[in-house]
Amino acid sequence: MNSKAFRPASLKAALEYLAKNECLIFSGGTDLMVQYARGTGLAPTFPRPPLFLAQIPELRQIEVSAKSIVIGAAVTLSELLSHPDIPLIFKDIISQMASLPSRNTATIGGNICNASPAGDTLPYLIANDASIRLQSLSNERVVLLSDFFTAAKETILKKDEVLTKITIPRTNFNHHYYQKIGQRKGMSLTKASMLGLALIENGKVKELRIAFGAVAPLIVRDLAIEKQYLGLRNDKLLDYEEEICRQYSPLIKPIDDARSTAAYRKAVSLRMLRDFIKQLSKAQE
């Protein structure tokens, strides 16, 4: 490991250090330790001195209000799972990520900043219009998470910025759907995933959110398609099944890689979409 490293006690100290030094932001390290691994028995070599964030109190809080849940970037996946106010559907997603030991150190901020389209918190956060706070010593900005990513593994994060907080607006969806397709139940990265959220009231679709993970360079969500089905009777949704699949099909542009083939990813994504539509069309509320 690089001999030089910085472990600040406060966010201010971290930002001051980052303003003056080129460093590698290090939260739980579960992505970084793999990315810079050198092989069995050898410590990883990092290209820049690590700046450790996991111990900074300001990044480790969860604040809950009537309007939103604000999560510090260094909150671990296990801490989210044990918090009483994290929505159950988000917990369901998180509980399928990695393994218990990894979840004890892996952070939500690391999952976001790793910027993989297979990052499992991303479909939920983007479907919920989550926003993030990016802070440097001299500036701070809040952006929609969907605007943070520019390509697979690429973001608008500047060299002197840290992701500090994630804000999830409170919602009242009464239908939730989530499927993660992986090689096995635990410890497997996502081949394809789909999240569906809806609010059905008086037999009508009042809110609809659909997001796909790992099947395009960015998380797939299309606000215009979602909007088109608002106000429709949910028991009529099945009539639109083919149309909805036709609309999402060109947006689902997976790749062949070690984990799966593009053809399988596409087929299974559309199957999950059909499954969600069928479930929604039968919903009683």
Ligand SMILES: Cc1cc2nc3c(=O)[nH]c(=O)nc-3n(C[C@H](O)[C@H](O)[C@H](O)COP(=O)(O)OP(=O)(O)OC[C@H]3O[C@@H](n4cnc5c(N)ncnc54)[C@H](O)[C@@H]3O)c2cc1C
């Ligand atoms: C065996 C294994 C299984 C896994 N399974 C899953 C899985 O099922 N689903 C899934 O989504 N992921 C999985 N992962 C990937 C990883 O565990 C997650 O992405 C995790 O949330 C990363 O968080 P971290 O704190 O460990 O990130 P780190 O490794 O510390 O950092 C990841 C990246 O984000 C940057 N970064 C971290 N925090 C900040 C911040 N606050 N501000 C700016 N930049 C920051 C780092 O510089 C780095 O580029 C797995 C990894 C392993 C090794």
